[in-house]
Amino acid sequence: MTCAPVLVFDSGMGGLSVLGPIRAALPQSPIVYVADNAGFPYGSKSEAEIAARVPALLGRLTERYRPRLIVIACNTASTIALAHVRAALDVPVVGTVPAIKPAAEATQTKVIGVLGTPATVRQAYVDNLAAEFASDCVVLRHGTPDLAATAEAKLRGETVPAEDYAAVMAGLTDQPHGADMDTVVLACTHFPLVEEELAAAARRPMRFVHGGQGIARRVAHLLQGADWTGCEPTGLAVFTARDEKSAALAPALAARGLDSAYL
Structure with a gap:
């Protein structure tokens, strides 16, 4: 658990506006950033679609990456699916709400x-x-x-x-x-x-x-006292679909210390 990552989840790249403050607050934490580009955009989907998709996907991601904490860095997903995710997973989950x-x-x-x-x-x-x-x-x-x-x-x-x-x-x-x-x-x-x-x-x-700064403060509070000894502050960006648009984002991700991968 010592080097378990913080998992930041969004429908796409919006969570980068939350990732920056989190990294500033927890510079030693490994990060897994997940963009559900296969489901992007969430804003035009029905509540039922999001309420079903997000908990199921985060369940798979939790099994794969064993995160210390999950941030749903998406207002739409948080306002619709946050309670469902918290009920389904035995991991602290921080949501995003309009400021x-x-x-x-x-x-x-x-x-x-x-x-x-x-x-x-x-x-x-x-x-x-x-x-x-x-x-x-x-x-x-x-x-x-x-x-x-x-x-x-x-x-x-x-x-x-x-x-x-x-x-x-x-x-x-x-x-x-x-x-x-x-x-x-x-x-x-x-x-x-x-x-x-x-x-x-x-x-x-x-x-x-x-809400980026407020989310970072909440994450830091929940992980106060966490032991990062020996951890490398690695960064991995995971996409749920492989396409030209995700490939074109590689330079922007690399500039933020994130390597690209696919679920």
Whole structure:
């Protein structure tokens, strides 16, 4: 167990926005990063599909890699399947939820946006977070089905038209009260990978918040006192399907200390 890895799971590359803070917090931990590219994108799938797929896949991954802890670095998978995974596995599991609480604390105008996949923004879980932590705010939501794929295209070195990002931001700013919005929750782990592009598309100062740092703090707390003696901080990126797009991500993964493999 001493050198058992932390397993970071996402539908694709979005979890890299969580992996960075985790590695900073636990520099000696081996990492297994899993991208379920065979099921990507989760945001357009039904709740039933995700609730069945994610626990089954994480069960196989747990048997293979024997992780010390699992991070579901995907808002959609967490809001739908987190409870199912925790019930199925005897491993600590940390989920990812929209950062509505810190957004409500940061806003000056009391108008915040939640930008996520369609599957995430329609969840009752988001309703509950807004009611509990942002009851004094106007909470605008926009589900964008394509931005996760756009973020992955950027990682592959492809050029993405600026108007694509402008259309995403307009989904929030064009709503009633959108002109007063000053804080946006990036409720998909892919979206921090294109935060600079979204900020440029907003055309006015905007604060973007997401959960990467909070997840890293939670992981570090749960693994406080763990013995990493003799461990190499290795990194392995595992894909569930072999295709040209996953191969094209190899340079971006190598830059983050991850070697590529397939499940």
